């Protein structure tokens with residue numbers, strides 16, 4: 130288990146983050162600090178109440194989402210795949226090595242996935258929500274991933290980082306690269322880095 134540093138307090142104006150948000154697809158060759166990665170994971174799924182409620186809303190608080198960090202150039206973290214534990218705000222190592230290029234191949238060779246210092250893969254265990262809501266729960270899970278991804282977009286902008294929501298990929302290939310557990314389906318991938326200005 131790797132304890133993450135506490136998330137940064139984001140004092141960036143919300144209106145500015147919303148107005149400035151864009152999908153970014155080219156990165157400076159610059160590592161991303163672990164504090165910023167910690168803040169992104171927290172913004173998406175961090176625990177924000179003593180009852181265990183999280184930064185993003187969840188239908189019936191069933192929390193179907195699992196976040197995986199594919200770290201390739203994160204300062205203070207060995208390249209590898211990590212699973213985020215919201216309760217402890219920590220990481221669990223899943224696989225070692227720099228796997229962004231491999232992940233990019235699974236995303237129809239999208240360059241911004243291959244070259245990003247890190248990618249956040251959001252997967253879901255649908256049964257957590259459908260077990261409670263039946264078939265209607267399927268839609269709820271897709272709605273929830275949007276909530277989490279938007280928080281990553283806005284928190285990125287607030288820290289001078291950038292991201293792009295990637296939905297085009299081969300599920301089986303992504304699951305293999307990230308080492309997803311059985312029952313986890315990849316829904317969204319967010320490459321993150323320092324964007325090249327003006328692009």
Ligand SMILES: Cc1cc2nc3c(=O)[nH]c(=O)nc-3n(C[C@H](O)[C@H](O)[C@H](O)COP(=O)(O)O)c2cc1C
Pocket residue numbers: 150151152153239293294295296297298
């Ligand atoms: C569900 C969804 C899937 C997307 N998939 C991809 C993708 O696979 N690759 C990509 O480069 N952008 C992807 N995008 C980003 C859109 O291309 C982008 O949001 C759109 O061009 C508008 O630009 P903006 O985000 O800068 O406002 C996706 C966006 C959404 C909402």
